[in-house]
Amino acid sequence: MVAFWKFTALRLGIVAVIFVICMWLGVGLIFSALVAAVAGWCITYLFFREMRDAASESLRHRFSGNAKPLRTSTEISDAMAEDEAVDRYGELRMDADRKPKDTRPEDKPTAD
Numbered sequence: 001m002v003a004f005w006k007f008t009a010l011r012l013g014i015v016a017v018i019f020v021i022c023m024w025l026g027v028g029l030i031f032s033a034l035v036a037a038v039a040g041w042c043i044t045y046l047f048f049r050e051m052r053d054a055a056s057e058s059l060r061h062r063f064s065g066n067a068k069p070l071r072t073s074t075e076i077s078d079a080m081a082e083d084e085a086v087d088r089y090g091e092l093r094m095d096a097d098r099k100p101k102d103t104r105p106e107d108k109p110t111a112d
Contacts, residue, residue, distance in 0.1 A: 003055045004055040016036070
């Protein structure tokens with residue numbers, strides 16, 4: 001995915017430079033945006049073939065179904081803790097929408 005982001009940054013940088021040049025020349029906002037978008041696409045298509053191919057290959061690999069899932073360290077540690085709890089206590093049922101029961105002894109009414 002790094003190749004995709006590098007190619008995207010390159011393309012956006014070229015578009016920004018051409019847009020600023022067109023605005024400096026007084027072409028106008030809308031026409032400058034159109035010229036910058038088309039020229040940025042043309043320049044990257046014609047002169048940056050290797051980067052474009054690497055970006056498309058990284059996207060193809062990511063969405064092919066063969067890529068590893070992207071998980072953060074927090075997600076991994078949560079999944080490991082859940083697996084350990086299931087292994088230790090068997091099947092667990094969790095209901096995140098239900099309020100937790102308060103089982104503290106000081107909150108229970110006392111019989112006088």
